[in-house]
Amino acid sequence: MRNVSVRISDGRIEEIGALHPIPKDDVIDCQHRLLIPGLVNTHTHLAMTLFRGYADDLELRDWLEKKIWPLEKKLSGKMCHDGALLASLEMTRTGTTCLADMYFHMEDVAKAVDRSGLRGFLSYGIIDPRDESGREHERNNTLALLKHIASMNSPRIKFMVGPHAPYTCGEEILLWSRELAEKEDALIHIHIAETRGEQVSFEKDKKQRVVDYLDKIGFLYDGVLAAHSVWLTKSEVTLLGKRGVRVAHCPVSNMKLAGGGVAPLPEMWESGVSVGLGTDGPASNNSLDMFDTMKICALIHKSYRWDPTIANAQRVFDMATIDGAKCLDMEKEIGSVEVGKRADLALLNLKDPNLIPIHAKETVVSDLVYSANGSNVDTTIVDGKALMLHRKPTLLDPETIAESVSRSVSQLISS
Amino acid sequence: MRNVSVRISDGRIEEIGALHPIPKDDVIDCQHRLLIPGLVNTHTHLAMTLFRGYADDLELRDWLEKKIWPLEKKLSGKMCHDGALLASLEMTRTGTTCLADMYFHMEDVAKAVDRSGLRGFLSYGIIDPRDESGREHERNNTLALLKHIASMNSPRIKFMVGPHAPYTCGEEILLWSRELAEKEDALIHIHIAETRGEQVSFEKDKKQRVVDYLDKIGFLYDGVLAAHSVWLTKSEVTLLGKRGVRVAHCPVSNMKLAGGGVAPLPEMWESGVSVGLGTDGPASNNSLDMFDTMKICALIHKSYRWDPTIANAQRVFDMATIDGAKCLDMEKEIGSVEVGKRADLALLNLKDPNLIPIHAKETVVSDLVYSANGSNVDTTIVDGKALMLHRKPTLLDPETIAESVSRSVSQLISS
Numbered sequence: 060m061r062n063v064s065v066r067i068s069d070g071r072i073e074e075i076g077a078l079h080p081i082p083k084d085d086v087i088d089c090q091h092r093l094l095i096p097g098l099v100n101t102h103t104h105l106a107m108t109l110f111r112g113y114a115d116d117l118e119l120r121d122w123l124e125k126k127i128w129p130l131e132k133k134l135s136g137k138m139c140h141d142g143a144l145l146a147s148l149e150m151t152r153t154g155t156t157c158l159a160d161m162y163f164h165m166e167d168v169a170k171a172v173d174r175s176g177l178r179g180f181l182s183y184g185i186i187d188p189r190d191e192s193g194r195e196h197e198r199n200n201t202l203a204l205l206k207h208i209a210s211m212n213s214p215r216i217k218f219m220v221g222p223h224a225p226y227t228c229g230e231e232i233l234l235w236s237r238e239l240a241e242k243e244d245a246l247i248h249i250h251i252a253e254t255r256g257e258q259v260s261f262e263k264d265k266k267q268r269v270v271d272y273l274d275k276i277g278f279l280y281d282g283v284l285a286a287h288s289v290w291l292t293k294s295e296v297t298l299l300g301k302r303g304v305r306v307a308h309c310p311v312s313n314m315k316l317a318g319g320g321v322a323p324l325p326e327m328w329e330s331g332v333s334v335g336l337g338t339d340g341p342a343s344n345n346s347l348d349m350f351d352t353m354k355i356c357a358l359i360h361k362s363y364r365w366d367p368t369i370a371n372a373q374r375v376f377d378m379a380t381i382d383g384a385k386c387l388d389m390e391k392e393i394g395s396v397e398v399g400k401r402a403d404l405a406l407l408n409l410k411d412p413n414l415i416p417i418h419a420k421e422t423v424v425s426d427l428v429y430s431a432n433g434s435n436v437d438t439t440i441v442d443g444k445a446l447m448l449h450r451k452p453t454l455l456d457p458e459t460i461a462e463s464v465s466r467s468v469s470q471l472i473s474s
Numbered sequence: 475m476r477n478v479s480v481r482i483s484d485g486r487i488e489e490i491g492a493l494h495p496i497p498k499d500d501v502i503d504c505q506h507r508l509l510i511p512g513l514v515n516t517h518t519h520l521a522m523t524l525f526r527g528y529a530d531d532l533e534l535r536d537w538l539e540k541k542i543w544p545l546e547k548k549l550s551g552k553m554c555h556d557g558a559l560l561a562s563l564e565m566t567r568t569g570t571t572c573l574a575d576m577y578f579h580m581e582d583v584a585k586a587v588d589r590s591g592l593r594g595f596l597s598y599g600i601i602d603p604r605d606e607s608g609r610e611h612e613r614n615n616t617l618a619l620l621k622h623i624a625s626m627n628s629p630r631i632k633f634m635v636g637p638h639a640p641y642t643c644g645e646e647i648l649l650w651s652r653e654l655a656e657k658e659d660a661l662i663h664i665h666i667a668e669t670r671g672e673q674v675s676f677e678k679d680k681k682q683r684v685v686d687y688l689d690k691i692g693f694l695y696d697g698v699l700a701a702h703s704v705w706l707t708k709s710e711v712t713l714l715g716k717r718g719v720r721v722a723h724c725p726v727s728n729m730k731l732a733g734g735g736v737a738p739l740p741e742m743w744e745s746g747v748s749v750g751l752g753t754d755g756p757a758s759n760n761s762l763d764m765f766d767t768m769k770i771c772a773l774i775h776k777s778y779r780w781d782p783t784i785a786n787a788q789r790v791f792d793m794a795t796i797d798g799a800k801c802l803d804m805e806k807e808i809g810s811v812e813v814g815k816r817a818d819l820a821l822l823n824l825k826d827p828n829l830i831p832i833h834a835k836e837t838v839v840s841d842l843v844y845s846a847n848g849s850n851v852d853t854t855i856v857d858g859k860a861l862m863l864h865r866k867p868t869l870l871d872p873e874t875i876a877e878s879v880s881r882s883v884s885q886l887i888s889s
Contacts, residue, residue, distance in 0.1 A: 434849030
């Protein structure tokens with residue numbers, strides 16, 4: 060639609076049309092701007108901004124074991140807070156309004172996301188140490204996050220249960236996670252089948268494929284958000300669909316770490332799986348710009364299938380908006396510009412040269428996926444509140460964040 | 475290097491080090507900025523900005539025959555001038571300082587590129603109509619461009635001979651092109667083996683593979699810049715290396731049009747082929763941001779080979795700078811920040827959140843390839859002249875360009 064206005068009231072879209080401002084209205088000038096739903100990043104690790112660019116172009120195992128894990132052991136709550144603030148600033152600047160995170164020191168991350176004004180689904184990443192006292196520790200960390208988020212009483216911050224992956228968590232923790240999720244009416248955030256190597260060793264160990272295993276123990280249901288889901292058979296994809304499992308597809312990270320293959324996106328769609336898009340953490344991407352992820356998603360599937368019609372612009376844009384919302388049970392609240400929905404929105408500047416020309420209403424989505432990037436976002440709004448207005452962040456101070464991240468990184472690397 | 479200054483004199487880098495300004499110096503503040511060589515885009519069709527977003531997600535044949543070719547027939551010189559100005563503006567804003575273009579109405583394109591201050595290698599795209607009067611027309615258009623560029627007397631604008639492709643040009647035109655190139659000491663710009671379909675039908679027709687054919691007729695030598703070069707056998711790649719042919723690799727366009735396969739980049743390197751990067755035209759990308767192309771280049775080769783160490787950040791950055799310069803015989807003049815070279819440079823803003831943190835001097839190239847995008851470019855310099863200074867274009871006026879492109883597009887679509 061052209062030349063329309065949107066009236067927001069109490070954080071929701073009240074009216075869309077040819078409107079005239081009334082005295083109490085606070086007006087954002089949208090001339091030459093394109094209004095889109097805020098983007099939904101369904102899988103990330105915010106605090107990993109601290110590791111951005113630290114160790115690239117490495118074998119996955121070397122990357123994790125020699126580079127990432129040793130540093131992660133040294134992370135403090137304060138460091139994760141600073142890293143998450145930087146990530147939130149980057150997301151705000153690139154039109155993302157909602158994210159699903161999994162990491163450590165999550166109470167500190169929750170504080171950062173709340174302060175940024177973004178909408179966040181936050182989980183503590185449970186790594187099962189395979190002994191009872193260790194499991195107790197992981198369960199306690201999860202429950203502490205649950206309690207902390209409840210005490211924050213923020214309508215924008217939600218709790219998820221985060222068993223890291225079937226190869227890092229035993230059956231007991233997986234089932235405990237499922238029980239807790241149902242009891243608390245929360246979703247589960249987990250990594251599934253990220254690489255071929257991981258799958259081969261899982262199958263060797265358990266004598267069955269991962270999705271079959273998860274189904275057999277009763278873990279799969281429509282409250283599971285499975286990140287990656289790359290190395291799967293067609294029957295596993297069908298089973299994910301049957302159980303209502305949602306997938307957070309992370310094409311950039313999958314390509315960069317090169318764990319083998321490309322996620323079976325068309326098959327997931329055929330099986331009725333809701334598929335959202337995720338950037339993954341900034342150490343394996345290295346950007347949090349969802350426009351970048353949208354474009355690369357469209358490109359990799361076309362290239363992999365030798366079919367330029369696959370993963371078309373509209374489907375990919377839906378993944379980054381309404382389908383992402385579905386992955387988080389939020390499709391009635393966010394993911395599209397509709398009366399009654401929460402006002403989680405982004406405005407793009409149509410004067411930027413890379414968005415010229417606009418041929419027709421129908422082709423705008425092509426411009427968004429193939430030509431736009433996060434720097435075209437002029438204004439980012441969550442719950443009706445502008446977190447960035449005409450390129451200026453309103454809640455976060457870039458200078459302060461840069462300084463505290465710099466201090467955190469020096470501590471981390473030198474310690 | 476940190477905390478250094480660069481002195482530019484008469485368009486060249488005169489000194490690099492701890493310098494102090496002298497009265498005649500015009501100083502650009504580079505605090506918190508990263509200096510890189512200006513990026514070299516070795517294959518594009520500037521004026522196709524007019525078609526950006528017009529027809530995406532289509533089969534290549536439908537895209538060309540139903541959408542692009544009918545519009546191209548209606549293009550005027552004025553339209554191509556406007557489209558090329560828009561492209562030049564987008565390139566300036568994203569740190570590209572040198573480009574190789576092939577299209578129609580090239581005298582008008584040459585005017586636009588000259589006005590933008592960019593360095594351009596320009597060719598008229600010869601499509602052989604397979605009759606003598608048609609060929610005469612194409613030869614005349616080529617010679618007219620040659621003459622026009624000579625008359626411009628601009629050190630930044632150079633002529634190339636542009637036979638479009640072996641499947642659109644017969645032997646006579648190909649050999650005429652080679653002769654002209656040698657006589658004028660110019661390079662040849664041609665499309666080779668862009669898609670599998672094109673190669674299959676070429677082989678069916680000529681009973682030999684395209685590179686073998688080109689070699690047999692005596693076309694291949696070290697003055698040929700072959701765009702794409704995707705669907706090749708290993709022995710064809712070896713032959714390209716042996717003959718000194720250079721390649722303009724266009725990963726984004728190849729993925730988007732999905733013509734089959736991925737260019738054999740590691741094999742080209744092994745065979746000693748100089749490989750630069752190209753965006754291809756904005757109708758098949760749809761952006762001219764070389765940062766986007768660098769990242770996607772690194773990702774597609776890792777993904778395709780299941781090897782995260784392939785196409786590492788340094789190699790890809792070299793492709794976009796010094797290797798691109800080699801493709802254009804310009805490696806002694808541009809492509810790196812060195813005393814004596816032309817001052818074709820870009821400054822990036824290190825305060826942008828996506829470029830935080832910088833871990834070490836050695837990892838900066840990772841930040842450039844995986845995290846940066848064109849909007850991080852603060853200043854773009856060609857021959858020592860700032861074409862954009864702290865995000866403000868100095869030679870081009872975005873408003874005027876937007877208006878003239880809008881007029882050109884309306885004429886084109888409605889006529």
